[in-house]
Structures are given as C-alpha cells and as structure tokens.
Amino acid sequence: MTARKHQLAARFGAATEYDGAARIQHLVAARLAERIAAGAPPPARILELGCGTGFLGAHLRRLFPDADLTVTDLAPEMVARARQRLGEDGKTRFLTLDAEDPAAAGSGYDLICSSLSMQWFADRATTLARLAALLAPGGMMGFSTLCAGSFAEWRAVHQAAGVPCATPAYPDTATLQADWPWPGQGRWQTETVIDRPASPLAFLRELRQIGASLPQDGARPLGAGTMRRLLAALDARGASQGAPVMTYRIGYGMFRAPPQKGVFVTGTDTGVGKTLVSACLVRAWGARYWKPLQTGIAEETADADTLAALGACAPAAIHPAFATLAAPLSPLDAAELAGTPLDVSGIALPPPADPRPLVVEGAGGVMVPVTADCMMIDLIARFALPVILVARSGLGTINHTLLTLQALRERGIAVAGIVLNGPPSAAARRAVTQFGHTRILAEFPHLDRIGPEQVETLARTLPDFATIWRTRD
Ligand SMILES: Nc1ncnc2c1ncn2[C@@H]1O[C@H](COP(=O)(O)OP(=O)(O)OP(=O)(O)O)[C@@H](O)[C@H]1O
Ligand SMILES: C[C@H](N)[C@H](N)CCCCCC(=O)O
Ligand SMILES: [Mg+2]
Known part of the structure; x- marks a missing residue:
C-alpha cells in the first residue's frame, strides 16, 4: 500500500x-x-x-x-x-x-x-x-x-x-x-x-x-x-x-460486461444490408447467427434462410428466432396485426454452446418498436454486445449514421465500427469517422449478384473477430 x-x-x-x-x-x-x-x-x-x-x-x-x-x-x-x-x-x-x-x-x-x-x-x-x-x-x-x-x-x-x-x-x-x-x-x-x-x-x-x-x-x-x-x-x-x-x-x-463473445448487427434503416454483412461476418469468423425478431415473411425470405442460402454457415449454426411474423412491419405492428402481442421480458441470447462468437441481427434500425415499452435499442442494451452498424454509402447516410451513433452512445452501447454498403463514397467515409468518432470496418461495393462466392470474397475484407473484440470504441 x-x-x-x-x-x-x-x-x-x-x-x-x-x-x-x-x-x-x-x-x-x-x-x-x-x-x-x-x-x-x-x-x-x-x-x-x-x-x-x-x-x-x-x-x-x-x-x-x-x-x-x-x-x-x-x-x-x-x-x-x-x-x-x-x-x-x-x-x-x-x-x-x-x-x-x-x-x-x-x-x-x-x-x-x-x-x-x-x-x-x-x-x-x-x-x-x-x-x-x-x-x-x-x-x-x-x-x-x-x-x-x-x-x-x-x-x-x-x-x-x-x-x-x-x-x-x-x-x-x-x-x-x-x-x-x-x-x-x-x-x-x-x-x-x-x-x-x-x-x-x-x-x-x-x-x-x-x-x-x-x-x-x-x-x-x-x-x-x-x-x-x-x-x-x-x-x-x-x-x-x-x-x-x-x-x-x-x-x-x-x-x-458482454455475456458472451459476439456482436449485434444493426442498421441505419431496414434494407441497408444487415443480412449481407451478417452473412459475411458469420462466414469470416466461423460464427453462429441469430435473428431474434423476424418480420415480413409473407413477402420476403427469412434472413436466417438467406444466410443459409448464401453458404455463410451450416444450418446447425443458426439459432431459431424468438418470434417470426408475417407482416412486413415493425415487430410491434406485425405482432399486433397477428393478434399476438410480443412479450420480450424473457428474451435472452442463445447460450454459448461452444467458443464460436455469435452474430445477432436486429430488425430495421435502432428505434424500431418491439413492444409498447421496448425498442430495438433496449434489446441491444440488454444483450450488451458491441454493435456493428451497417449504413448506406449514398447521400443522406451521414445524418442517419450520426444520429444512430448518438443514440447508441447515449445508452452506453459500445460501437465496434461501421460497414458502409454501396458505391464507395469518400464524403460518407470522412464524415462518419470525423464526426462519428468511429472506424469503418469495411466498405462493400454494390454487387450485381449476391451469392456464396460474393459472400466469401467480401468476408475476406473484414477484420478478424479478435481485433473487433479487443478494440471496441
Ligand atoms: N452491396 C450490395 N449490392 C447489391 N445488393 C445489395 C447489397 N447489399 C444489400 N443488397 C440487397 O439489398 C436488399 C436488402 O439487404 P438486406 O436484406 O441485407 O437488408 P437488411 O438491412 O438486412 O434488412 P432487414 O431490416 O429487412 O433485415 C437485399 O435484397 C440484398 O440482397
Ligand atoms: C419487414 C422488414 N424487412 C424488417 N424486417 C422490419 C423493418 C421495420 C422498420 C420500421 C420502421 O423503421 O419504419
Ligand atoms: Mg436482414
């Protein structure tokens, strides 16, 4: 002493x-x-x-x-x-x-x-x-x-x-x-x-x-x-x-402290490329995948099925969803429409059966309602995994990305970095790093076709899991 x-x-x-x-x-x-x-x-x-x-x-x-x-x-x-x-x-x-x-x-x-x-x-x-x-x-x-x-x-x-x-x-x-x-x-x-x-x-x-x-x-x-x-x-x-x-x-x-090794993949919006990025992360890290709240299956393939089709991992590495809903709406609205309001009080990460990290994909962006008193960001905070934020590279993304980063940080949620998806944009890259005080983990170009080969190529451009885990912001 x-x-x-x-x-x-x-x-x-x-x-x-x-x-x-x-x-x-x-x-x-x-x-x-x-x-x-x-x-x-x-x-x-x-x-x-x-x-x-x-x-x-x-x-x-x-x-x-x-x-x-x-x-x-x-x-x-x-x-x-x-x-x-x-x-x-x-x-x-x-x-x-x-x-x-x-x-x-x-x-x-x-x-x-x-x-x-x-x-x-x-x-x-x-x-x-x-x-x-x-x-x-x-x-x-x-x-x-x-x-x-x-x-x-x-x-x-x-x-x-x-x-x-x-x-x-x-x-x-x-x-x-x-x-x-x-x-x-x-x-x-x-x-x-x-x-x-x-x-x-x-x-x-x-x-x-x-x-x-x-x-x-x-x-x-x-x-x-x-x-x-x-x-x-x-x-x-x-x-x-x-x-x-x-x-x-x-x-x-x-x-x-994080409950297990993994990341939560969120986006600045729906349709920004979270599933593509998740598939590449799972492929790159040999990770497990979980999409807890899947909506829209009346009109779209479930993200877990897309991941399997993209050859990101074996089906056994995909955990079943907590809820799957037909309507292409927020979980709150889709559940109400189905007449089965969600109760997420017991929702928890699937247990870490083995040392593989877990990639969790959200639905839409961080302020999407899940129940009357729970938004996607509340679940992210509860899961306590660092976040990878997927953002479009095009005009308008600076505002969406910085607002999302601000919301995450206000909640004390660590941000591991950003993946910019779409035609490369120096302006977006600069603004996000300078004003968002975070790093770009990868930039995915616009692709004419997305299949297992493309996923494998993009996966090689991602940092390894140990680097992400060691250097959360
Ligand atoms: N870089 C890209 N080049 C071409 N198409 C892309 C690219 N990224 C995503 N897409 C396509 O855009 C669509 C939306 O992407 P994706 O499903 O990954 O979005 P998401 O953020 O996961 O949406 P959700 O909120 O529904 O989960 C898909 O059809 C996907 O194949
Ligand atoms: C159906 C869609 N693909 C997603 N699963 C849900 C997106 C909800 C977005 C809600 C909103 O921000 O308006
Ligand atoms: Mg998705």
Whole structure:
C-alpha cells in the first residue's frame, strides 16, 4: 500500500462520527441502489468496495436477500462497522481490501459496486479494468462518485481570496466515460445535490468526520487565519439563504460486461444490408447467427434462410428466432396485426454452446418498436454486445449514421465500427469517422449478384473477430 493509501485508511478508520455526518453518503447510496436494482437481474454474487459503515451494503442486502455479498473497505475499522450494521448471516463476508488491488476478492461477480469511494482511486482506468476482469460474463458494475462542480461554493471563496483550494479536482463525465474498460460501453449520468450544512464550520467538520478531508497530493495546509477568512466568506455567501449551501455533483456509472463473445448487427434503416454483412461476418469468423425478431415473411425470405442460402454457415449454426411474423412491419405492428402481442421480458441470447462468437441481427434500425415499452435499442442494451452498424454509402447516410451513433452512445452501447454498403463514397467515409468518432470496418461495393462466392470474397475484407473484440470504441 502507498503512504497515501495508509493516510487515507487512517483518516477513514478514525472517522467515528461518520454516520451522523454522512447525509450525502446516505442519500447517494440509496440512489445508487435504485439504479442497480433497475439495471440488474438479481445478482448471485456481489462485491462491494469502499463499504464505509455499510449504507450501500444494507440496501444490497435488502434488494438481493439471497445473494452472496462480499463487503470490503480499505480501513479495517470501517469493515468492522459495516459488519456491525449488516450482521452475520452466513451469506455476507467482510474483507479489508484495497479496491485498486482487488484480486484477493476472487472473481465471477455478477455485480461489483461502490458508492463514493472511486474519487479516491489513484488510477481509475487501471482499477476499473482490474475490476472488470473480476466480473462474470454479463456482470454489471455500478458506481457513484463526486464529479466536477462539487464544492463549487468552497472553491469560489478560495478563488475570491486568492488562496489555492486543496479539495481534489473531480472529473467530468466525459473523463469518466473514457476510463471504462470499454469506453463506449457503460454510461455515466449526473445529479446535483444541494446540501445545507448547519454552518461553514459544520461543513468542514463533516468533511473531516467522513474522512474526506485529505487534500490533493502536494497541497499545503492553510493557516488558521486564512481558514477563518474562508469560512467567514462561505458564511456571507450563504447568509441570504439562511445557511451555507454546498453543491455536490454526483456521477452514477453503470457498466455491463458482454455475456458472451459476439456482436449485434444493426442498421441505419431496414434494407441497408444487415443480412449481407451478417452473412459475411458469420462466414469470416466461423460464427453462429441469430435473428431474434423476424418480420415480413409473407413477402420476403427469412434472413436466417438467406444466410443459409448464401453458404455463410451450416444450418446447425443458426439459432431459431424468438418470434417470426408475417407482416412486413415493425415487430410491434406485425405482432399486433397477428393478434399476438410480443412479450420480450424473457428474451435472452442463445447460450454459448461452444467458443464460436455469435452474430445477432436486429430488425430495421435502432428505434424500431418491439413492444409498447421496448425498442430495438433496449434489446441491444440488454444483450450488451458491441454493435456493428451497417449504413448506406449514398447521400443522406451521414445524418442517419450520426444520429444512430448518438443514440447508441447515449445508452452506453459500445460501437465496434461501421460497414458502409454501396458505391464507395469518400464524403460518407470522412464524415462518419470525423464526426462519428468511429472506424469503418469495411466498405462493400454494390454487387450485381449476391451469392456464396460474393459472400466469401467480401468476408475476406473484414477484420478478424479478435481485433473487433479487443478494440471496441
Ligand atoms: N452491396 C450490395 N449490392 C447489391 N445488393 C445489395 C447489397 N447489399 C444489400 N443488397 C440487397 O439489398 C436488399 C436488402 O439487404 P438486406 O436484406 O441485407 O437488408 P437488411 O438491412 O438486412 O434488412 P432487414 O431490416 O429487412 O433485415 C437485399 O435484397 C440484398 O440482397
Ligand atoms: C419487414 C422488414 N424487412 C424488417 N424486417 C422490419 C423493418 C421495420 C422498420 C420500421 C420502421 O423503421 O419504419
Ligand atoms: Mg436482414
């Protein structure tokens, strides 16, 4: 452990008044627990880091009573307090653990989470990569942390007095986003919490009591006189509102590990070439194929049959559809027309029977309705596979492609890259890479005939699966 880590552990260990002072911790742990519950199927194994006195642990225990819960903290005193709060139930184990060196906790976790401890990580990106390696396939990470804008009032009085502020500079969400193990996968959202400590002195005391007053490396402690001036200035700022006001900007980050090796092939529209690209990917990677929602078979060949006819793989490598509908409409409309509304609550990727990757093809584009409260993009997020986006190369594609990329990224869905389909277009290529911040995996020309031979030729132009898997955006 570094000297700073020892210092940190000692501060938290000595924070015996923690619970009384930790209003924000209380609130944020509850909010994080809500987000975890909304995003995760009940996890069987949970690892909590930086447990403090067990605020989040108590929520986890309540939400997931059957789970094996490992509760950890850097400070042994905090572990003891969490043990006191949660009690011994045979399903909870307590460990003193540095979150930045987590291997001793073991692996195979369905959920790894932590409330308001990430701001102390010395190397966030490395730590997140180490933690991701402890997740089971499809496992989730959920964190809350302090973000840029926190303690704005405290910084403002420092600035006005010309005194450097020792409170750490917290990251913005773009910085946090870039530190996910796969930067495109996972999403940060922020919330502003306005706290009203009883007095400026109470604010300082509470920071100290929750052990969070350790200044940035290299910052010098302020003299008593300067500190008094700063507190008086904070008091004056708050006078008009009856009490000092302190802003906390809280980031909530949720990340889902892919459940198995594979990609989801979506498009900027229907008829853009998803099936052709899927056939080539399956052929190139020796992959399995799944089209969960097939509509339009009254007028078109089912995509799985097209794939077989194109010689992309053996029929046994094609998984049966979840639903096949006659009308050439969205799954929602086709199902309503058939009088059999879909229930996709149980839809799941076919299990990985062998090491071959899975290629999943959507229906239409990302905003196509599947049920009244589920769109294609919701299924993509649920499946947690990186996306390959198929786009036309012709005029109009820039807008469709950038909008689709924006929608995917807003949902925290990793984009492996784009396949441009149709006559080569330098303008489309440039705009998509420059404004879409993604790569072109391949460009398929317009073909007069499409058969097994063409599929084989195009398949040779695609990157291999290992490259796609290693370098998601
Ligand atoms: N590069 C190409 N050259 C010539 N024809 C193409 C090319 N790409 C696709 N097509 C043809 O365009 C039609 C639509 O392509 P495809 O079926 O792959 O679209 P899709 O995006 O899978 O549509 P859906 O939403 O119905 O699944 C097909 O008839 C296909 O053969
Ligand atoms: C029938 C078609 N080939 C696809 N299977 C379904 C496309 C639905 C598109 C809905 C829309 O965006 O308007
Ligand atoms: Mg198709």
